Amino acid sequence: MKNFALVGNPNSGKTTLFNLLTGATAHVGNWPGVTVEKRSGKYKGKKNGVEASIVDLPGIYSLSPYTPEEVIARNYIIEEKPDLIIDIVDSTNIERNLYLTTQLLEMNVPVVVALNMSDALNQEGKTIDVEALEKALGIPVVSISALKNKGVDELMERAAKASQVARVGHSVVAENEKFAEPIAKAAKIYEEKGIDNPLFHAIKALENDEIEAQKHPEDVAEIKKLLPEEEMEFEASSANERYNYITAKLSTCVQGNVVKEAKAKSNRSDKIDKVLTNKWAGIPIFLVILLIVFGLTFSEDLFFLGRLGVVFKESSFAGNEYFEGLFWHATEFDEFGKVVANGGINSPGVILAGTWEGFAAWLGDMMNKGLEAAGAAEWAVGFIDSVVIDGLFAVIGFLPQILLLYLFFSILEDSGYMARVAFIFDRIFRKLGLSGRAFIPMLMGYGCGVPAMINTRTLNTDKERTQTIRAIAFFPCGAKMTLLAAVAGCLSGVFGLNAALVAYSFYLIGLVVAILLIVLMHWTTQREKVPPFIMELPAYHFPQFRALMIHIWDKTKHYLKKAATIIVISAIFIWLFTHLTWNWQYVNPEETGYAGTVLADFSAWISPIFTPMGFGNVQLGDYAWAYTLSSITGIVAKEVVPDTLSIISGGELELFVAASGIHTSGFYAFIVFNLMTIPCFASIGTAKAELPKGTLKWTLLFWVVSSYILGCITYLMIEWVWTLAIIIPVIIGIYALAYLYNRKKNKEEALAA
């Protein structure tokens, strides 16, 4: 079967065409070693009988080697040698899109241009003379609409035909007499050495291309001498020649002049942009959109109706209890008729999660009953109960909300709005050494870290991605809210604190810590020049339902595969060692508590580690292991922290915490440590997939060390206020050292360059 590669600019409709061509056969993987998605599938034409396997190369603007996407596309064409390239060109943006085409033409591979969205162009009163364009480029050009499935059969038919005939590379740059000779000579050097695609390599060598210079250093040195002295700036000239060629050819192929009307045009996108990126309204609008997205996903009081004073009465008809809890909850009153707790409508996210929870509970119940009926041992029932139902189901239980959040952000992304968000906020993030793009995944971190980490794929460099993924862990996600809600009783009951205020303080601490540590990373281990911000602002358009669903389905598979394996293994591990004594005797913690089990003893041994944080053996003695154990099990998921404590305390959490003699400082440090440390198994799995290969261990270490230090600072600071006199100068000192280190390195690099 022939192998076709899809190549094109971002936002050219490439993915839509790919989905259309491959349908259900599409397969998503990763390109080796990088976090760029690799999509492949098969095309089977019903009408034209054409069959081909299709690879969707990443969206690129050029074949220069400056982004991972460009390198992937380039290496694929050179090394895997597809039988044909389908170059998808956005007609509404034809000038820049053809720039990539002129580079593809230099390779010895048949190319077919798919002129997409020509219908949109017609609406603007312009037409492209396809035949004239075909003649100008010397390759088949087919007008299509991927969105409306028009012209695709013809495209594939002509592609199949073109793939039968070998094509020799041709360069538009060589059409200028000045460059014809050096290019021909350079190509000959490669040809004589038997290197494939000699013309492509020759031009890249003349352009002083980084990859070319690495691969064929001697040839490049020799080839550069071929240029006449006044034309040593070939890199500039070649780009210039390409664009000049395109403008010249287009002026004859396009009626209604696409090229020079940009200034006058005032289309739909411009009107939307006037509002959304408005100097004054831009930021407030963004905050409102964000509030709506999080509200629809996580809110238990949708549109703040309850908080605004709408009273939800309890209704009494039969069978209502279930719906009441699922879709809404009633306002609670005290004996004098004063409102104690607001009622409210649940958001779609909460309803979905509740439905799933109900289903999982029912399923778990059935499994338990089935096992008991089959005469399974008590330990086996307990094992299934905690590993499958509590462990796996709990993590899958996040899935509805994760996917919903991901869906909303995909809609914002696909519509073109996220590019504007990056545009609006770039100024702030550049100060931290990141680009405006990094803002989006961090915000998602307030909902759930998993989709947030997946979203870091849109970032430019590995270092920016690493810093953002690490920072996401400090943002209080939905699960951490559960932890805070569970300990709220202790905060107010035992320590007399205002629980809501404390919860709010963690939002702030998370944000401040994230910013401080990004700065520190940027000055030390993750140093890099602020990556340039040269980004297309694509026209707004309605996201496609089909594409969104494919998106979501990919993410679901990704999450389940990566997260589930790690989760099950870890849940089994933790279950075993919290239910077995050193003699391999089974104990049931719900009857006898964890005392004597392997992990409880282990926790008791290592509890001195937590002494500097105020909840170790020195302060709490025999109670210390309980806090240690819940901090360990908390790595599974943050909800497990209060769960473990509550099992240990036999359901009397407040009494237990009071009896343990922990100080406010220690308890606060305990929460800080748990909120800031390794977030959960699901996020470890995701971070592993999204971080550069082999660097997960450093990120885990980063999380553990920074949360440990933060916990210690919290304890010392609250227990003995005077320690601030030492802590603050030490922190300033560390930052000063990091700053000086960065400055020294910068100077060294400037000298070297």
Next chain:
Amino acid sequence: MEKKLNEFSIGESGIIAKVEGEGRVRRRLFDMGLTPGAEVYLRKKAPMGDPLEITLRGYELSLRKDEAQWVVCTMEEAK
């Protein structure tokens, strides 16, 4: 009259005369169509004054002032 792209006021347009700077950023500017002879139009600035949004070759591009300072333009005759 020559002017750097980062010094444009909103609504101004000019023809690119040359692109200075070096390395990756310059290459990227070329690839995105900022080559001599192209017409650029400053659409707007982000709420905090940076980055810029320009129109060129029929599409919208955003770039920082740091990058725009390399683009030297010939201004059209005064309107």
